[in-house]
Amino acid sequence: MTVNHTPAHSQTASVALIRNWPVTFLSAGLLPLLLALGFWQLDRAEEKARILATIDGRLGAQPRSPATLDELRAYTPVRLMGFFTGELFYLDNRTRDGKVGYEVLQVFVTGGERWLVNRGWVAAEPGRQTLPVVSWPLAAKWITGFLYPADNDGTSSPMAMEFDSGPGVEPERLQRIQAVGQDLLGSLELDQPAWTIRLSADSDTALNTGWEFVNNSPAKHTGYAVQWFAMAAALCILWLSAATNIPAMIKNNNYKRGNGS
Structure with a gap:
């Protein structure tokens, strides 16, 4: 009677991919957090861009006396x-x-x-x-x-x-x-x-104005997002090299192909 060992072999091979489960669990917990922080910074960048667009729109209007304004609004x-x-x-x-x-x-x-x-x-x-x-x-x-x-x-x-x-x-x-x-x-x-x-800077009684309309520019938030995504990518690379046998398997397969096996 012929016995099929393929399922057991596949299960062993899949389990053998992971060689460090603590690092795997830690990486699985950190990766979503890093990605969430990156997307949050992108949302902040979009929000700051909208705020600056609104401010630019208001500041582009002609100056008026406050007494003629129906409503007092910032900028x-x-x-x-x-x-x-x-x-x-x-x-x-x-x-x-x-x-x-x-x-x-x-x-x-x-x-x-x-x-x-x-x-x-x-x-x-x-x-x-x-x-x-x-x-x-x-x-x-x-x-x-x-x-x-x-x-x-x-x-x-x-x-x-x-x-x-x-x-x-x-x-x-x-x-x-x-x-x-x-x-x-x-x-x-x-x-x-x-x-x-x-x-405004063009008022002759103004001192050093240099007003900042938002505490962080959209570009700075985008830079923060890139940093978080880069950390997520580095975590994935670290996990692959420190917690799995995938690099060794790839190296072994390349070696076998090079020797015609």
Whole structure:
């Protein structure tokens, strides 16, 4: 009687493909995670691209007076005529090109309305023991910029606040205390306390603007995705070489073909 050993042989061959089951189980758990992180970064890149497209669309509109707007929306271009007061906020821990400094917010009065304007960034003084000197025109000026939510500007936690009360009067300086900062903002009697105006670079009263509209660009998220996918590919290669007999089997088959077996 002839016995067919093919099923047993096939089962042995299939089992022999795996020689390290702990590494196999670890790889099987990590691979979906790495792939999921890669696709998540791609989704983030697409989301940031949509956000930037919306911002570009809004910033491309003609600047208007806030009084003529039916609705206040972030990144809406505005243009106002008025004057700066001596009320300044210095927002701490703001950076430009890796340098630490402050963003300067100043009250601007236009048509009887009081707005908080973010004029941009100034570098910190050496040692950070004194605040940088910021000047402003005393005459009425046109300013152009765009609307931006006050919460995102960090106005609830100013590093310091100054009131220029006149010649020879020492300005008041307060350290960064969130609750006090909120009280000070309330005392400014802003007409739109939920909003600031970020100056455009072409405003002659603007400091260093260089506004970042998103914390990470779509290209950076895409780069992160490539890294995650590369790690997934490296994991597969590691699994093949460290946990299976496939490389040895391929090498053995090539050797047999080369010898005409």
